[in-house]
Amino acid sequence: MSVSLDTPLAFHILNGFFEANSYVKKCVFNGFHSVPLPFQTLAYLPYSSFEASDADKTVFESLPTGPNKADYPHLARWYEHIAATKGLTAKTAAAAAAAAAASADDDIDLFGSDDEVDEEAEKLKFLFVPGYLVVAATLCTTVGWFPHTEFCINQAQRLAEYAAKKANKPKVIAKSMVTLDVKPWDDETDMEALTAAVKRIEMEGLLWGQHKLVAIGYGIKKLQINIVIEDDKVSVDELSEQITGLEDYVQSVDVAAMQKI
Numbered sequence: 001m002s003v004s005l006d007t008p009l010a011f012h013i014l015n016g017f018f019e020a021n022s023y024v025k026k027c028v029f030n031g032f033h034s035v036p037l038p039f040q041t042l043a044y045l046p047y048s049s050f051e052a053s054d055a056d057k058t059v060f061e062s063l064p065t066g067p068n069k070a071d072y073p074h075l076a077r078w079y080e081h082i083a084a085t086k087g088l089t090a091k092t093a094a095a096a097a098a099a100a101a102a103s104a105d106d107d108i109d110l111f112g113s114d115d116e117v118d119e120e121a122e123k124l125k126f127l128f129v130p131g132y133l134v135v136a137a138t139l140c141t142t143v144g145w146f147p148h149t150e151f152c153i154n155q156a157q158r159l160a161e162y163a164a165k166k167a168n169k170p171k172v173i174a175k176s177m178v179t180l181d182v183k184p185w186d187d188e189t190d191m192e193a194l195t196a197a198v199k200r201i202e203m204e205g206l207l208w209g210q211h212k213l214v215a216i217g218y219g220i221k222k223l224q225i226n227i228v229i230e231d232d233k234v235s236v237d238e239l240s241e242q243i244t245g246l247e248d249y250v251q252s253v254d255v256a257a258m259q260k261i
Contacts, residue, residue, distance in 0.1 A: 187219035194249035205233030
């Protein structure tokens with residue numbers, strides 16, 4: 001396997017590693033040389049390294065460009081430090097947008113869809129990207145370091161904790177406030193009876209609110225009533241049909257206002 005760390009995924013893995021580590025860890029092999037990659041990498045056992053080593057230099061030189069600080073802040077910190085301590089020439093950083101390519105699985109939703117960006121899920125999602133083991137194996141053959149042994153065990157723990165927290169998080173229910181105009185047949189319509197009949201309509205996710213009678217001319221008044229609905233459960237069109245079905249009282253129903261809450 002050629003030594004190459006030129007994919008955004010490799011940058012993403014290294015950035016995650018250097019979030020909790022200052023240097024690349026040296027590794028020793030436990031002797032199972034006949035085990036093929038990537039399973040061979042599981043046999044590497046890391047021991048502590050508290051200063052820059054040749055392993056850091058090898059990874060540094062294997063990066064085709066310098067890491068962009070906006071996309072890979074932890075990797076960029078390590079990169080600048082190694083350049084200074086090892087007397088190496090830092091390469092120019094790629095454009096900030098490059099990190100977007102790291103998530104080839106942009107359409108994968110690990111924990112259920114959410115309108116807001118879930119930063120913790122974004123940090124952990126790359127563990128499921130196809131090719132992760134390939135990059136990890138490259139790191140192993142490059143410097144004898146495989147992120148799975150330490151880093152990914154820690155990430156797996158974070159993933160489990162996050163999944164548990166996500167499961168216990170109450171789901172946000174989308175709701176809307178709607179104002180309906182209910183018009184009677186004429187000025188002789190009993191508006192109190194009309195109002196009572198309308199409010200007797202029951203639907204799951206429907207809550208009747210305040211109402212008032214508004215004059216529309218020739219002695220006729222319309223019922224203007226507010227409702228709160230759960231968007232997934234209540235159709236305004238179906239509710240309007242039920243109200244219009246009160247043929248003894250109702251001529252028509254219009255939506256006067258509607259807004260998300």
